[in-house]
Amino acid sequence: DTAVSQTPKYLVTQMGNDKSIKCEQNLGHDTMYWYKQDSKKFLKIMFSYNNKELIINETVPNRFSPKSPDKAHLNLHINSLELGDSAVYFCASSHGTANQPQHFGDGTRLSIL
Amino acid sequence: AQSVAQPEDQVNVAEGNPLTVKCTYSVSGNPYLFWYVQYPNRGLQFLLKYITGDNLVKGSYGFEAEFNKSQTSFHLKKPSALVSDSALYFCAVREPGGGADGLTFGKGTHLIIQP
Numbered sequence: 214d215t216a217v218s219q220t221p222k223y224l225v226t227q228m229g230n231d232k233s234i235k236c237e238q239n240l241g242h243d244t245m246y247w248y249k250q251d252s253k254k255f256l257k258i259m260f261s262y263n264n265k266e267l268i269i270n271e272t273v274p275n276r277f278s279p280k281s282p283d284k285a286h287l288n289l290h291i292n293s294l295e296l297g298d299s300a301v302y303f304c305a306s307s308h309g310t311a312n313q314p315q316h317f318g319d320g321t322r323l324s325i326l
Numbered sequence: 327a328q329s330v331a332q333p334e335d336q337v338n339v340a341e342g343n344p345l346t347v348k349c350t351y352s353v354s355g356n357p358y359l360f361w362y363v364q365y366p367n368r369g370l371q372f373l374l375k376y377i378t379g380d381n382l383v384k385g386s387y388g389f390e391a392e393f394n395k396s397q398t399s400f401h402l403k404k405p406s407a408l409v410s411d412s413a414l415y416f417c418a419v420r421e422p423g424g425g426a427d428g429l430t431f432g433k434g435t436h437l438i439i440q441p
Contacts, residue, residue, distance in 0.1 A: 253433070254364075255431075255434070256434075258428030270428075312358050312377045
């Protein structure tokens with residue numbers, strides 16, 4: 214059983230479109246995250262969210278927005294996609310304290326044409 | 327602000343030899359340190375962490391890491407490398423008061439184990 218699952222695995226779309234990536238975790242964690250991995254494999258936190266607060270990395274454009282219907286889900290919505298948004302996006306989850314490891318999904322490879 | 331440095335883009339080791347993947351960090355206060363491994367087209371897998379206590383921590387797949395406060399390092403080690411250890415390794419740091427903050431990752435080190 215997959216602990217953190219993302220859909221779709223691959224997403225190919227055109228510039229200017231709006232798209233969403235879904236993430237679900239079945240680990241009972243209370244905190245979820247979105248990371249972006251660029252073509253050089255560099256990983257950067259985009260958002261972290263629990264039922265109390267949303268923390269946004271200040272470098273993330275406001276075209277990106279996380280939406281959490283419940284504690285087990287954190288979806289990523291992207292408006293007006295740009296070429297530079299091409300990357301692999303990883304969802305992760307953990308218990309909310311800083312000393313707990315995060316569990317990652319297998320990623321969504323987003324390609325903008 | 328917290329940061330992590332992995333000075334080697336790639337480390338090559340012969341199978342059966344010991345391996346070391348280097349990591350240094352910068353954080354205010356005491357750090358929480360993590361190592362993750364990424365195989366091609368997969369997400370990151372947790373290997374081990376240092377929170378407090380014994381400076382030598384043991385993790386998955388025979389890996390261990392040594393926390394050195396004076397050198398602000400947290401190098402990943404394994405006594406005898408396997409070809410299957412070949413992957414991309416990330417060191418990460420988090421501040422104790424981080425709460426819901428994400429991890430700050432190093433740029434990753436490609437580990438190549440040669441048969």
